[in-house]
Structures are given as C-alpha cells and as structure tokens.
Amino acid sequence: MxxxxxxxxxxxxxxxxxxxxxxxxxxxxxxxxxxxxxxxxxxxxxxxxxxxxxxxxxxxxxxxxxxxxxxxxxxxxxxxxxxxxxxxxxxxxxxxxxxxxxxxxxxxxxxxxxxxxxxxxxxxxxxxxxxxxxxxxxxxxxxxxxxxxxxxxxxxxxxxxxxxxxxxxxxxxxxxxxxxxxxxxEQHQVLLHRKALFQAISYMEKNFSEDLRLEDIASIALMSPSYFSYMLKLMKGKTYIELLTELRVQKAIELLRNSDLTVTEIALQVGYNHISHFNRTFKKFTHLTPGYFRKHHI
Structure with a gap:
C-alpha cells in the first residue's frame, strides 16, 4: 500500500x-x-x-x-x-x-x-x-x-x-x-567469478531433483544469495528459480518422451513432491499438460 x-x-x-x-x-x-x-x-x-x-x-x-x-x-x-x-x-x-x-x-x-x-x-x-x-x-x-x-x-x-x-x-x-x-x-565481475559460478551452475544441473535452496547454491559460489542471484542473471539471463525450473522441466520432457514412467513418477524424479505443482509448472513452461504432451509426443 x-x-x-x-x-x-x-x-x-x-x-x-x-x-x-x-x-x-x-x-x-x-x-x-x-x-x-x-x-x-x-x-x-x-x-x-x-x-x-x-x-x-x-x-x-x-x-x-x-x-x-x-x-x-x-x-x-x-x-x-x-x-x-x-x-x-x-x-x-x-x-x-x-x-x-x-x-x-x-x-x-x-x-x-x-x-x-x-x-x-x-x-x-x-x-x-x-x-x-x-x-x-x-x-x-x-x-x-x-x-x-x-x-x-x-x-x-x-x-x-x-x-x-x-x-x-x-x-x-x-x-x-x-x-x-x-x-x-560487470564484465570484469563475470570474469572474476566465472569459475565459481560455473561450479554452482554445474551443481544445479546435476542435482536439480534435490531440494535445492538458493542459500546453499550461493555458498558453493562463495557468494551471498543476493549477489549470486545478480551474477546468475548477468551470466545466464535467468533468475535462480527460472533456471532450476527450466532444468527440471527439460528433464521431465525427456522422460515423457523416452520412458514408461507415470507422470507422478516423473514429477518425483525431477524434484516435485506434489503432482499438482508439477502439472502447473509444466503447463506454465510448455503451455501443455504433461499428459497431453506425452500423448502427442510434442
């Protein structure tokens, strides 16, 4: 207000x-x-x-x-x-x-x-x-x-x-x-912290299915959460949540296309404990439900 x-x-x-x-x-x-x-x-x-x-x-x-x-x-x-x-x-x-x-x-x-x-x-x-x-x-x-x-x-x-x-x-x-x-x-700052940033991003790419917290990922890069978020946006053009969501949804797309796992099993495997949350996130990212996506192999 x-x-x-x-x-x-x-x-x-x-x-x-x-x-x-x-x-x-x-x-x-x-x-x-x-x-x-x-x-x-x-x-x-x-x-x-x-x-x-x-x-x-x-x-x-x-x-x-x-x-x-x-x-x-x-x-x-x-x-x-x-x-x-x-x-x-x-x-x-x-x-x-x-x-x-x-x-x-x-x-x-x-x-x-x-x-x-x-x-x-x-x-x-x-x-x-x-x-x-x-x-x-x-x-x-x-x-x-x-x-x-x-x-x-x-x-x-x-x-x-x-x-x-x-x-x-x-x-x-x-x-x-x-x-x-x-x-x-800003370019100097990116070069200075490039190695630490890549280590943190690499950790996210390998462990996105876990319950990751911004504070923990930032500590890998030896940065405060706010500064890590700033540098991540500068480096990848995405916020922490946007990058984490993208990694999870991309893996879900791969599993929907190439596995016989149920949608619930896929949701759990990519880091979502609630199927409703997974469905909402997947649809927001792809504009399709997981079931529709799998049925039409888009």
Whole structure:
C-alpha cells in the first residue's frame, strides 16, 4: 500500500511554463519520502548527503548528478551532520516541447534520446559521478539557467529551453559513457567469478531433483544469495528459480518422451513432491499438460 504522497506537477509548477530551478540546502529541502509527477534533476555543488530511492540509499557528493523520474519515491537525508548545497531543476516535458504535454503517450517522450536515460525506470541509475570537465560544463549551464530564471528578462523562457536542452544533451552523453563503464565493470565481475559460478551452475544441473535452496547454491559460489542471484542473471539471463525450473522441466520432457514412467513418477524424479505443482509448472513452461504432451509426443 502506498505510504508516501505524490505531488501533482500543477501544484508545484506554473502550467504555462512548467519549469523551476532552485538552490537547495538542508534547511530548505523536503526530507520526507515523496514522489512527484514532474521530472527532477539534482546536481551536488558541495557537501554530502544520502539519497534514498525506495528502501535503498546512496551517498551523494560534489559533482554527483541524480535524475528522478515521475512517480519515483525518494527522499534526501543529512549525512553525518554534513551540510550540502544542491541545484534542483524541476520540469515537465512540455516545458521543452508542447508535443510532449500528454505523458500518457510515454513512447513519444521516450523517443527523445537525450531524455530517455532520465525517465526509463528499467535503466535508472542511482547517480552519475561527473568528471571535472563535465562538472564545469554542467555548472556553467546551470548558472546560466539560474540567472535567466532570476532576472526573467524578455525571452527568458526561450533561453531556458535552449539551455535545458543543452543540459540534457550533456547528461545524455555522460550517461552513455557511464553505462559503458558499468558494462565493463560487470564484465570484469563475470570474469572474476566465472569459475565459481560455473561450479554452482554445474551443481544445479546435476542435482536439480534435490531440494535445492538458493542459500546453499550461493555458498558453493562463495557468494551471498543476493549477489549470486545478480551474477546468475548477468551470466545466464535467468533468475535462480527460472533456471532450476527450466532444468527440471527439460528433464521431465525427456522422460515423457523416452520412458514408461507415470507422470507422478516423473514429477518425483525431477524434484516435485506434489503432482499438482508439477502439472502447473509444466503447463506454465510448455503451455501443455504433461499428459497431453506425452500423448502427442510434442
């Protein structure tokens, strides 16, 4: 059950130009868990704080940039009594382009390649630590936007749109480089643990009919269950349960085709103590019941 407020963008931003930029500090920040309909970019100018996304926290420091997609629960927390200064940019897509006013047409919005990394939850990263040149570029753009927002001279909205697009292009390029480094790190981790992973997977392939527990298999790989699950997904593209189920069902298919064992005997042989559980799992995997599969030798 949702236990945090989701703020409508119309309560926080002007409808004609749904954009806002502010310099924030601990005394001027919402530290309660919340979400909002608009997009938010936060850049750390100095100091340090904790950023909570759901139940996971991340340390933010000078040069870090975070993006908050619509309706993503989050909050900030002062870290070790440290102060911080952050520039916060709030905006709706149609502040950039009127054609993006309808957020229900999300695919149209996603077509903007330079915004996509910021709002795609599947690819959401907790933060980007910008290198010094990127920090200088981002800070220069943010300072220009701040000046335009504060002075609001004629044409300030157009100037902000141009600078906001420039900011998003910089961030998009940094995201591409960051994602590449993440991929390289993950590949290194796979190579580092490849032998232990293969030992654990080999054990599963030989003993899938036993009452296997994730904790026991993870210990073979000398990993915690959560880290083993992460690495298994990275290596095999399947979760622990998906891989175990696949091994069992594949063996059941072989026995249904090439043996005279009853369906109940096959269920027990591949690790299912209850025939109803075996039937449900087999049908979910093959879209057929074991009996139908055997009868038609599919």
């Amino acid at each position: 949702q236990s945090f407020p989701i703020y409508p963008y119309k309560d926080m931003l002007d409808e004609d130009f749904p954009f806002k930029i502010e310099v924030r500090s601990p005394a001027y920040m919402n530290h309660a868990l919340h979400a909002h309909e608009h997009l938010q970019l936060c850049y750390m100018l100095s100091g340090s704080c904790l950023h909570w996304v759901g139940e996971q926290s991340y340390i933010l420091m000078k040069g870090d940039l975070i993006s908050i997609p619509p309706c993503q629960e989050h909050r900030l927390e002062v870290r070790d009594s440290m102060d911080y200064v952050m520039i916060q940019v709030d905006f709706m897509p149609h502040a950039i382009n009127e054609s993006l006013r309808d957020l229900s047409q999300m695919q149209t919005f996603l077509d903007f390649a330079y915004i996509r990394p910021l709002i795609a939850k599947d690819n959401l990263i907790p933060k980007m630590s910008l290198n010094p040149p990127a920090q200088s570029s981002v800070e220069a753009v943010l300072n220009t936007i701040l000046a335009e927002w504060e002075e609001q001279e004629e044409g300030f909205r157009l100037a902000i749109k141009a600078e906001l697009l420039k900011l998003l292009v910089i961030i998009g390029r940094q995201f591409t480089r960051f994602a590449l480094l993440q991929d390289q790190h």
